[in-house]
Amino acid sequence: MNDVTQLRQAVVEAGRQMFERGLVAGTWGNISIRSDSGDQIAVTPSGRPYTELQPADIVLVSPDGHLLAGQRPSSELPLHLAIYAARPDVFAVVHTHSIYATACAVARETIPPCLEEMVQAVGGGVEVAEYALPGTAELARNAVQALADRTAVLLANHGAVACGPNLSETLLIAELVEKAAQIHAIAAQFGGARRLGEEDIRLMRQFYVESYRQLKRKG
Numbered sequence: 001m002n003d004v005t006q007l008r009q010a011v012v013e014a015g016r017q018m019f020e021r022g023l024v025a026g027t028w029g030n031i032s033i034r035s036d037s038g039d040q041i042a043v044t045p046s047g048r049p050y051t052e053l054q055p056a057d058i059v060l061v062s063p064d065g066h067l068l069a070g071q072r073p074s075s076e077l078p079l080h081l082a083i084y085a086a087r088p089d090v091f092a093v094v095h096t097h098s099i100y101a102t103a104c105a106v107a108r109e110t111i112p113p114c115l116e117e118m119v120q121a122v123g124g125g126v127e128v129a130e131y132a133l134p135g136t137a138e139l140a141r142n143a144v145q146a147l148a149d150r151t152a153v154l155l156a157n158h159g160a161v162a163c164g165p166n167l168s169e170t171l172l173i174a175e176l177v178e179k180a181a182q183i184h185a186i187a188a189q190f191g192g193a194r195r196l197g198e199e200d201i202r203l204m205r206q207f208y209v210e211s212y213r214q215l216k217r218k219g
């Protein structure tokens, strides 16, 4: 996707879905999408309710954060830009404050690789990035480091970040992370979640990525 109107519309639609699915409240959280050409990033504006967002409100920036259109981008723009810079495979980033993922983040508790659909979509467990103040370059660095080659990471005492090859899959990853965090918390009452084996995780991830690529080729 390279068309500016389409990029902005996709961010607005994802914002509504993120809000309706209970992954954020108020104006918290943020969303971005990178154009296929890589030279434009559309990101939610700072401090605007998701239910009121219009395509023209979505801010466009260059990969180094230079403002191309719109007004004030989300204060977490450095986090989004750092992920795009580190991960050529990523074309969408979603930052949520969903309840159970954030509970793990405040406890600084990794979500273990215990749920099949989550390890397929994420590639393993969800690690907690070292604490840094919101909106800082340090937070962005810490998040990229803890994210490594997976598609989700927790921000200590803050929330969760999901990333992926497109916006719809990235929203799904954010939901799966929330679900896995919830299951992890419930399983703690039964003695704790059992981790999947490394080789099983690798095989499930490989299967997922290959099926996705086939679907994309067909689509």
Ligand SMILES: [Zn+2]
Pocket (backbone or CB within 6 Å): 028, 029, 095, 096, 097, 134, 158, 159
């Ligand atoms: Zn946040």
